[in-house]
Amino acid sequence: MNQHIETLIDGRPFSWDVKGEFSWGSGGPLCQVEQDPLLPVLGSEGYRVIDLPPGTADRIKRSARALPYLDGLTELEQYHAWVTSEADHIEIIKISRDLRFSQLGLDPKEFTQYFADLVGVKLSPILPILDKDVVQLRINRPGSTDYNPPHRDGSLPHLAPTLNVWIPVVGVDETTSLPILPGSHAIAEADCWQTQPGGAVLGGNPYRVPAIGRLRSGPLEMVRAPVRFGQALIFTPYLIHGLAFNKSDTKTRMALEMRFQIVR
Numbered sequence: 001m002n003q004h005i006e007t008l009i010d011g012r013p014f015s016w017d018v019k020g021e022f023s024w025g026s027g028g029p030l031c032q033v034e035q036d037p038l039l040p041v042l043g044s045e046g047y048r049v050i051d052l053p054p055g056t057a058d059r060i061k062r063s064a065r066a067l068p069y070l071d072g073l074t075e076l077e078q079y080h081a082w083v084t085s086e087a088d089h090i091e092i093i094k095i096s097r098d099l100r101f102s103q104l105g106l107d108p109k110e111f112t113q114y115f116a117d118l119v120g121v122k123l124s125p126i127l128p129i130l131d132k133d134v135v136q137l138r139i140n141r142p143g144s145t146d147y148n149p150p151h152r153d154g155s156l157p158h159l160a161p162t163l164n165v166w167i168p169v170v171g172v173d174e175t176t177s178l179p180i181l182p183g184s185h186a187i188a189e190a191d192c193w194q195t196q197p198g199g200a201v202l203g204g205n206p207y208r209v210p211a212i213g214r215l216r217s218g219p220l221e222m223v224r225a226p227v228r229f230g231q232a233l234i235f236t237p238y239l240i241h242g243l244a245f246n247k248s249d250t251k252t253r254m255a256l257e258m259r260f261q262i263v264r
């Protein structure tokens with residue numbers, strides 16, 4: 001069923017259309033708020049913005065520019081003017097959403113150690129259910145539906161015991177950054193009006209994560225994460241995030257998503 005959903009981003013109305021069957025979830029929060037190993041560092045808002053070591057963001061940007069399927073694109077921010085058709089874009093994002101650290105020439109050990117030290121929890125780049133590391137380059141063209149619905153990665157079992165890391169590559173500012181709902185990891189499932197896994201289609205693309213349309217208390221009131229080039233947003237996989245509509249007229253936004261398994 002087609003749904004037209006009203007949301008607030010930074011206090012301004014933003015409405016979006018999604019195809020899916022929505023219903024109220026059941027039970028309490030997925031996040032074990034009292035025992036969660038990440039929350040002592042992420043705090044009651046469930047996220048933090050941290051500085052990357054000097055030079056790291058530039059190195060990541062060079063790695064993205066060197067990806068074979070982006071060959072010939074000199075300014076990553078101009079991707080939308082460079083990609084010639086929707087079909088080509090779809091081929092590109094099929095690859096960019098399922099990368100390994102090695103394809104980017106990045107050392108998984110270096111990043112795992114850096115974030116493990118930050119949160120004080122043992123991490124691994126390998127997600128056991130998938131038996132591999134997964135890094136995603138999110139490419140989000142101006143004014144497009146290249147955004148995913150509001151969701152929690154932790155709604156999917158293989159992404160639940162992880163730390164989410166979101167790293168600006170190009171074009172991240174107050175018009176393009178990732179909207180989040182601070183503190184939303186503590187919201188009960190019963191208070192989220194959502195689809196089943198795999199049950200949401202947005203802009204013609206199916207999404208594996210359940211989409212969250214609204215809360216019992218009212219519309220989602222999201223804020224763009226205050227993270228910029230040179231920094232990273234680290235967050236609990238139970239934090240509601242998504243709907244990163246690119247409001248700029250001129251810049252494609254790219255961000256690199258890393259996930260680390262919590263080792264117990």
Ligand SMILES: O=C(O)CCC(=O)C(=O)O
Nearest residue numbers: 138148153166244255257
């Ligand atoms: O970059 C985006 O728009 C989505 C990011 C996301 O869903 C994630 O980092 O888990």
Ligand SMILES: [Fe+2]
Nearest residue numbers: 151152153241
């Ligand atoms: Fe996500």
